Amino acid sequence: MSKQFEVAVVGAGPAGYHAAIRAAQLGLKTVCIDRWVDASGQAVLGGTCLNVGCIPSKALLDTSHKFSQAQSEFEDLGIMTQGLALDVAQMQRHKDLIVQNLTKGVAGLLKSNGVEVVTGTATLQAGKILQVTDAADQVSTVAAEHIILAPGSSPVDIPACARDDKMIVDSTGALAFDTVPKTLGVIGAGVIGLELGSVWSRLGAKVVLLEAVPTFLPTADKQVSKEALKLFKKQGLDIRLGAKVTGSKIKKSGVEVTYEDGDGTQKLTVDRLIVAVGRQAETKDLIASDAGVVVDDRGLIEVNEVCETTCVGVYAVGDAVRGAMLAHKGMEEGVMVAERIAGGKPQVNYETVPWVIYTHPEIAWVGATEAELSAAETAFKVGVFPLAASGRAMASNETAGLIKVIADAATDRVLGVHMIGAHCSELIAEAVIAMEFGASAEDLGLTMFAHPTLSEGLHEAALAVSGHAIHIAHRKRR
Ligand code: NAD
Numbered sequence: 001m002s003k004q005f006e007v008a009v010v011g012a013g014p015a016g017y018h019a020a021i022r023a024a025q026l027g028l029k030t031v032c033i034d035r036w037v038d039a040s041g042q043a044v045l046g047g048t049c050l051n052v053g054c055i056p057s058k059a060l061l062d063t064s065h066k067f068s069q070a071q072s073e074f075e076d077l078g079i080m081t082q083g084l085a086l087d088v089a090q091m092q093r094h095k096d097l098i099v100q101n102l103t104k105g106v107a108g109l110l111k112s113n114g115v116e117v118v119t120g121t122a123t124l125q126a127g128k129i130l131q132v133t134d135a136a137d138q139v140s141t142v143a144a145e146h147i148i149l150a151p152g153s154s155p156v157d158i159p160a161c162a163r164d165d166k167m168i169v170d171s172t173g174a175l176a177f178d179t180v181p182k183t184l185g186v187i188g189a190g191v192i193g194l195e196l197g198s199v200w201s202r203l204g205a206k207v208v209l210l211e212a213v214p215t216f217l218p219t220a221d222k223q224v225s226k227e228a229l230k231l232f233k234k235q236g237l238d239i240r241l242g243a244k245v246t247g248s249k250i251k252k253s254g255v256e257v258t259y260e261d262g263d264g265t266q267k268l269t270v271d272r273l274i275v276a277v278g279r280q281a282e283t284k285d286l287i288a289s290d291a292g293v294v295v296d297d298r299g300l301i302e303v304n305e306v307c308e309t310t311c312v313g314v315y316a317v318g319d320a321v322r323g324a325m326l327a328h329k330g331m332e333e334g335v336m337v338a339e340r341i342a343g344g345k346p347q348v349n350y351e352t353v354p355w356v357i358y359t360h361p362e363i364a365w366v367g368a369t370e371a372e373l374s375a376a377e378t379a380f381k382v383g384v385f386p387l388a389a390s391g392r393a394m395a396s397n398e399t400a401g402l403i404k405v406i407a408d409a410a411t412d413r414v415l416g417v418h419m420i421g422a423h424c425s426e427l428i429a430e431a432v433i434a435m436e437f438g439a440s441a442e443d444l445g446l447t448m449f450a451h452p453t454l455s456e457g458l459h460e461a462a463l464a465v466s467g468h469a470i471h472i473a474h475r476k477r478r
Helices: 014-025 047-052 054-072 088-112 191-202 222-234 327-341 370-375 391-395 424-436 441-445 456-465
Strands: 003-010 030-034 116-119 121-125 129-133 139-149 153-155 183-187 206-211 238-241 244-251 254-261 264-270 272-275 279-281 314-316 355-357 362-367 380-386 402-408 414-421
Touching: 003 014, 003 327, 014 030, 014 047, 014 088, 014 139, 014 327, 030 139, 047 054, 047 088, 054 088, 054 191, 088 116, 121 139, 139 327, 183 191, 183 254, 183 264, 191 206, 191 272, 191 355, 206 264, 222 238, 222 362, 222 402, 222 414, 254 272, 355 424, 362 424, 370 380, 370 414, 380 456, 402 441, 402 456, 414 424, 414 456, 424 456, 441 456
Parallel strands: 003 030, 003 139, 030 116, 139 314, 183 206, 183 272, 206 238
Antiparallel strands: 121 129, 129 139, 153 279, 244 254, 254 264, 355 362, 362 414, 380 402, 402 414
8 A cells, every 4th residue: 555645855955855845834745755865875865055065065065265375374373383283083073974964954854844764766657646665675665646756866977087086086076185286187077077176176186177068157246256267267277179089998097097188198197086077967767757757868757847747647857857957956856846836836946046166266156157148149238346445355355356247238237246255145146136136236225334344245236237336447528
């Protein structure tokens, strides 16, 4: 006999646990199924984000940033740091503790909201039945009126660099190094490559990033990516563009990586190699062929704009469906679907998904780039504020970067905001809110910002759209 629920959620990552909690809050009898267990076989909730993604990477990014500041910046501020040393084991214990606290927190939230948690691997069968296989190969079934698939994604492996999880690792392995490698290769200068490359470079590794595409961060604003490349190179990251990795060999001396660039075949030997070439939807064996849910040739579950699959009553959210593979996008989709099941009509606004790269300085953006608007033949105006002109940035020794506001030439509506600088992961929320409310650059300019803050940079960039930023030199008018 199947256990019967109103809502069954597959996956307890950010998309899944948000969906489950919201469904339960709305009074629906909800179960959340996840297969993730720790080394002792205990169920662990939170998915990639909490266990091996966003959260542990931010713990290492913050620790390594503090270490590198203490090493190279504190002296300028009059703070002496003789005897500074790094304890990698303690850094990792700190990271693990944060992960443990948060994953237990998710378990607590699901419980307090009355969500039943089932540990095992779920497969969707015809008739909205989930077959769940646990670690002991025991099979049970769950039936639900509504099923939300939130299986997440996993790192892409490339045959040229088969993982051995010691010398050649993916992002999960790169979060768990117990020593700082002397030399580190990273394949892919995308989001993960830059974040993990930054961590180990700040801690002392000599890092080489090999990126197949000749353009650096091609989806970011051109001015921002140019500034980022300059700053990252200055920090010591050796970023080689147009370098396509074609092979690797594990030798006594390290991993020998072969890549092709404009000059032909090149070789590079590193102590460790991180493969960060993208992620793929985790949909293998998730859906029986007669379940009525279509999966495309990239493994993405086909959904419409409100995350309904081709089978009525079955939804899919997060990394396993079209759009950005970002935790916050999945969270909003999960909540939207739960509310639609309960009779509401919310929608996710995909025009205002914020992007953040947690390097230092941080890179963040929302909305369209100049290149996208030019391609769409939309006339626009631009205002740029360099953080070097911000009093607060100077006071905190964080003057690198800029904030750019792009507004529609005819209506002045904000179409995109792009930034690189300290704390941009936080600052971008102001731009998201402005765009969500359909603000014009003038609206932002008429808004009062606290002084002295980095946020004033957004204010000034908005004023600069119509040429009257206060702290940017303009030509004298008579
Ligand atoms: P990515 O797509 O951002 O970057 C992968 C890079 O690898 C690409 O630039 C690609 O050209 C390059 N590449 C592929 N094959 C190569 C080869 N053989 N040789 C050299 N270069 C090669 O993917 P990612 O960094 O792995 O991240 C995966 C997903 O996770 C992304 O969708 C990302 O948005 C998400 N993510 C987001 C965050 C964040 O928001 N801060 C953090 C981590 C991951």
